[in-house]
Amino acid sequence: MKLFTVGPVACYPRVLKAMGEQMYSHRSKEYIDLHYDTVKHLQNILETKNSIYLFSSTGTGFMEASVRNCVKKKVLVCVNGSFGKRFVDVAKANDKDVILIEPPLGVPIASELISEKLETDPEIEAVAITHNETSTGLINPLEELSKTVKDYGKLLFVDAVSSMGGTAINVDKWGIDICYSSSQKCFGVPPGLGVGSVSLNALAASKEAKNKGWYFDLAIWEKYHKEGKGTPMTSTIPQVAGMNAALKFIDENGGKNWVYNLYKERNKEIRNGLSDIGLFTYPQKGFESPTVNCINAPVEVKGVTVYEAMRDKGYELAQGYGALKETTFRMGNMGYIEDGSIRTMLTALGEVIDSL
Amino acid sequence: MKLFTVGPVACYPRVLKAMGEQMYSHRSKEYIDLHYDTVKHLQNILETKNSIYLFSSTGTGFMEASVRNCVKKKVLVCVNGSFGKRFVDVAKANDKDVILIEPPLGVPIASELISEKLETDPEIEAVAITHNETSTGLINPLEELSKTVKDYGKLLFVDAVSSMGGTAINVDKWGIDICYSSSQKCFGVPPGLGVGSVSLNALAASKEAKNKGWYFDLAIWEKYHKEGKGTPMTSTIPQVAGMNAALKFIDENGGKNWVYNLYKERNKEIRNGLSDIGLFTYPQKGFESPTVNCINAPVEVKGVTVYEAMRDKGYELAQGYGALKETTFRMGNMGYIEDGSIRTMLTALGEVIDSL
Numbered sequence: 001m002k003l004f005t006v007g008p009v010a011c012y013p014r015v016l017k018a019m020g021e022q023m024y025s026h027r028s029k030e031y032i033d034l035h036y037d038t039v040k041h042l043q044n045i046l047e048t049k050n051s052i053y054l055f056s057s058t059g060t061g062f063m064e065a066s067v068r069n070c071v072k073k074k075v076l077v078c079v080n081g082s083f084g085k086r087f088v089d090v091a092k093a094n095d096k097d098v099i100l101i102e103p104p105l106g107v108p109i110a111s112e113l114i115s116e117k118l119e120t121d122p123e124i125e126a127v128a129i130t131h132n133e134t135s136t137g138l139i140n141p142l143e144e145l146s147k148t149v150k151d152y153g154k155l156l157f158v159d160a161v162s163s164m165g166g167t168a169i170n171v172d173k174w175g176i177d178i179c180y181s182s183s184q185k186c187f188g189v190p191p192g193l194g195v196g197s198v199s200l201n202a203l204a205a206s207k208e209a210k211n212k213g214w215y216f217d218l219a220i221w222e223k224y225h226k227e228g229k230g231t232p233m234t235s236t237i238p239q240v241a242g243m244n245a246a247l248k249f250i251d252e253n254g255g256k257n258w259v260y261n262l263y264k265e266r267n268k269e270i271r272n273g274l275s276d277i278g279l280f281t282y283p284q285k286g287f288e289s290p291t292v293n294c295i296n297a298p299v300e301v302k303g304v305t306v307y308e309a310m311r312d313k314g315y316e317l318a319q320g321y322g323a324l325k326e327t328t329f330r331m332g333n334m335g336y337i338e339d340g341s342i343r344t345m346l347t348a349l350g351e352v353i354d355s356l
Numbered sequence: 357m358k359l360f361t362v363g364p365v366a367c368y369p370r371v372l373k374a375m376g377e378q379m380y381s382h383r384s385k386e387y388i389d390l391h392y393d394t395v396k397h398l399q400n401i402l403e404t405k406n407s408i409y410l411f412s413s414t415g416t417g418f419m420e421a422s423v424r425n426c427v428k429k430k431v432l433v434c435v436n437g438s439f440g441k442r443f444v445d446v447a448k449a450n451d452k453d454v455i456l457i458e459p460p461l462g463v464p465i466a467s468e469l470i471s472e473k474l475e476t477d478p479e480i481e482a483v484a485i486t487h488n489e490t491s492t493g494l495i496n497p498l499e500e501l502s503k504t505v506k507d508y509g510k511l512l513f514v515d516a517v518s519s520m521g522g523t524a525i526n527v528d529k530w531g532i533d534i535c536y537s538s539s540q541k542c543f544g545v546p547p548g549l550g551v552g553s554v555s556l557n558a559l560a561a562s563k564e565a566k567n568k569g570w571y572f573d574l575a576i577w578e579k580y581h582k583e584g585k586g587t588p589m590t591s592t593i594p595q596v597a598g599m600n601a602a603l604k605f606i607d608e609n610g611g612k613n614w615v616y617n618l619y620k621e622r623n624k625e626i627r628n629g630l631s632d633i634g635l636f637t638y639p640q641k642g643f644e645s646p647t648v649n650c651i652n653a654p655v656e657v658k659g660v661t662v663y664e665a666m667r668d669k670g671y672e673l674a675q676g677y678g679a680l681k682e683t684t685f686r687m688g689n690m691g692y693i694e695d696g697s698i699r700t701m702l703t704a705l706g707e708v709i710d711s712l
Contacts, residue, residue: 001380003378003379003380005379005381008381008590010378010379016376016377017376019375019376019594020372020373020375020376021372022359022372023361023365023367023546023547024357024359024672025361025364025672025674026364056413056414056547056548057412057413057417057589058592060570060571060589060590061571063570064569064570064571089570090570093568093569095566182590184379184590190379190592190594191379191382191412192412192548192549192592192593192594192595193548211567213420213449213569214416214419214420214442214445215417215420215446216571217449233414233416234364234538234540235547236414236546236547237364237547237548238546238548238594238595239548239592316380316381316384319383
């Protein structure tokens with residue numbers, strides 16, 4: 001089966017080799033060296049001097065950490081689909097008041113909507129934005145939105161789950177307080193590891209927070225990080241080793257711009273191919289994700305029918321998600337995709353669409 | 357390096373092979389089959405009909421889940437060392453009042469101490485017990501202690517991190533409400549996966565709980581579990597595959613009693629060897645752990661000196677932990693240990709002790 005999933009994605013052979021290495025202690029010199037080398041590479045990817053923690057959880061752990069540590073009462077959440085909705089669920093589950101911005105599906109967040117909310121409700125402490133919404137294949141204009149949030153001096157949380165390592169993010173310049181992702185998307189590493197950068201302002205908020213819990217307490221993470229101990233609990237060592245292998249692979253090929261261009265090229269080839277077949281992607285023009293494609297199924301065809309037919313041909317795409325489950329299917333271009341695979345996949349897709 | 361660590365432990369080759377397999381979606385039929393097959397095997401190990409969740413976290417995630425979901429105000433925590441202390445930290449971080457039972461290090465919990473506390477403080481809602489304390493190499497008489505807790509009708513949380521899969525636990529008969537462990541101990545799987553059984557009474561308490569968070573909300577986990585969806589967030593697929601391989605390996609060799617006997621035999625060989633060298637283990641006689649040995653370093657020798665000297669000889673043991681860091685070193689007998697390795701390790705240890 002050839003994978004064009006939206007995560008977990010297919011992993012490069014050298015990442016899988018790292019995943020299968022024999023274990024050792026997470027308190028050993030070997031692990032600590034691996035840990036901080038991985039942190040250094042991620043700081044380079046994110047262009048940040050902020051601390052980076054390697055959570056023994058998925059990226060969702062950082063959603064919980066953000067609201068639990070850094071929001072006393074009220075947070076503004078921008079929703080472009082299912083993962084923005086998950087942030088709302090997480091914030092409410094942590095007893096926070098949620099103010100919502102939710103444009104129609106497929107439409108990006110406009111900075112005017114953010115400034116309007118922040119202007120009228122000064123109690124809002126922080127703003128959460130999904131950079132790249134995996135459920136709708138939409139990318140938000142993050143640099144511009146960040147500027148607005150920072151103009152009002154609010155904390156900024158960015159869900160970069162399907163964008164980090166796939167397109168440029170400049171954490172320090174844009175002023176992102178918590179910027180997080182998961183191993184199983186653009187990095188092409190199996191799931192089980194959350195990575196995120198945390199600013200001094202976020203840490204200051206964490207110090208004031210009550211009833212934070214232990215597992216995602218940023219103050220505890222910072223203590224272990226600064227003391228050179230890595231993680232408070234046992235680290236998810238294989239995924240850290242896999243992430244390290246992926247980051248070194250990127251470096252050997254020319255660094256982050258190489259992988260951003262690679263994903264852009266793959267994405268262009270896919271979009272051109274879809275257009276040739278007569279298919280259209282979901283989100284508003286100009287805001288199509290460079291890593292995840294959400295494709296409208298032909299009229300009167302269910303998204304899952306295309307998905308199943310492609311499985312029969314040996315290609316694992318992804319089903320539609322959330323509100324678009326019925327009418328769309330999705331296709332990622334992250335992780336390990338062999339040369340020529342996109343072309344053969346598109347040929348198969350053309351045959352499937354013709355046959356329906 | 358040959359590993360006699362206390363976790364992460366060395367993994368069997370077939371487990372490492374499973375860890376290195378190519379990824380696929382956690383919503384695919386392939387993963388769902390793997391997930392529920394793993395659950396079924398774990399229910400057999402724990403002799404329970406309770407739901408079992410596969411957390412995308414370490415075992416500590418279940419500490420957080422226990423207190424946050426099932427304790428409104430007050431919990432009794434039994435402490436035999438560092439991991440009992442961690443439970444205290446986690447409970448306090450979740451804003452719970454902690455009542456403490458803490459006998460001198462190396463001494464097990466007596467059921468009279470539990471009944472005394474429960475008798476005098478009816479506000480206590482739940483009792484937390486570390487079955488096998490990894491930091492001191494002590495095992496508590498869990499069946500007896502469970503009976504006392506159940507006599508008072510309290511919820512019972514058992515940290516079985518270094519005992520589950522290494523010695524018998526009968527969840528349903530003993531009435532354990534939440535019984536949890538991690539992949540990287542007795543199961544011989546890399547870290548990054550928490551496994552735990554959750555009773556109907558624990559779920560009923562969760563339904564009443566406020567401000568539970570999302571990541572470890574047992575009601576959400578139960579919903580996904582019952583609907584056949586596995587995990588609410590992305591599953592840590594490689595470790596689930598590794599766990600499945602380990603559980604099948606146990607089954608092929610004769611089931612859980614086979615592995616309990618294997619660990620007992622290994623442990624006996626180690627303890628006899630230590631005795632021959634003139635070394636003594638830490639905890640009170642009769643309560644020595646069958647999986648982790650905490651060994652007093654010779655007088656005027658630091659534990660870490662023995663640990664380092666053994667590393668030079670190609671054996672990775674474990675350093676002392678917490679209050680015993682200076683005076684002890686530790687040695688596990690879990691996971692992948694090749695035939696004859698214990699003998700050669702003990703010979704090396706004898707040489708190290710002679711030379712000091």
